[in-house]
Amino acid sequence: MxxxxxxxxxxxxxxxxxxxxxxxxxxxxxxxxxxxxxxxxxxxxxxxxxxxxxxxxxxxxxxxxxxxxxxxxxxxxxxxxxxxxxxxxxxxxxxxxxxxxxxxxxxxxxxxxxxxxxxxxKAFRINELSSVRFIPPSPEQPDNTVGCVKFELKIAQELVDGLPEDTTHVLNIERANVEALLDELKEVRSTLQQYSWRQKDNTDV
Structure with missing residues (x-):
């Protein structure tokens, strides 16, 4: 039915x-x-x-x-x-x-x-990322993954067992991948800034 x-x-x-x-x-x-x-x-x-x-x-x-x-x-x-x-x-x-x-x-x-x-x-926000934090290695919690960088990600309104919850995740990323990701994010930011400027210019005309 x-x-x-x-x-x-x-x-x-x-x-x-x-x-x-x-x-x-x-x-x-x-x-x-x-x-x-x-x-x-x-x-x-x-x-x-x-x-x-x-x-x-x-x-x-x-x-x-x-x-x-x-x-x-x-x-x-x-x-x-x-x-x-x-x-x-x-x-x-x-x-x-x-x-x-x-x-x-x-x-x-x-x-x-x-x-x-x-x-x-929230049409384009699925499991919205609310914050990212670098976690440096410490004597209490040493970084046991060689060649990786540890990050803490906070997700807003992630569905857990059918319910929206604010969650925290820790992940390790290879340093080379972090550098590549950073370069790509810089390109995206530059593109978005140029788009915003063009939109503003069109509005001012």
Missing amino acids: KFRFCGDGDCPDWVLAEIISTLSMLSAQNLETLAGLVAKRIVGAQFEENAIKAITADLSNDGKSAVACIHFLLINASRHAVSESVFSEEIQQLGLPKEHAASMCRVLAANVTQIRQRLQD
Whole structure:
């Protein structure tokens, strides 16, 4: 079966399973509250982990899969611009009770504009790189990789188990590759600066 909120495609099996086994088990009021918290997180608000744990305390898992499912539903319904009536009908077809579907629709209606704007703002940002830091070797943590340079990368909004999290990664890069990468980045910066100047000149004309 095809669903408009999935871009006229199939709904993933894990979403279907989560709707039946988890979202339907919550009260309609708790689902609406939980969906509201997820919507706020999507648009950049602080992730209220304690509040989510309180709502999902009676679930067999820690609530992460429920949050991931709601995240999927709200993001896709907003991205594909489905109406509330279509969204309600389709998630009921997937097994969500009518009252629960109405709760999801209220949250979607209240947040769809902000979610769409967020999607547009981050259209070309997948696992957005927020910072890069060189890690010098130290007596406590010597560099055991000969000929490599160690960096710490911080990633904003990386999806981990279906949930967006700010993560940190450490990687080793060969020195020769670092030098080549630096040269390429300088070329990119120069190209972007020239493009910006041309755009400014065209605007001033």
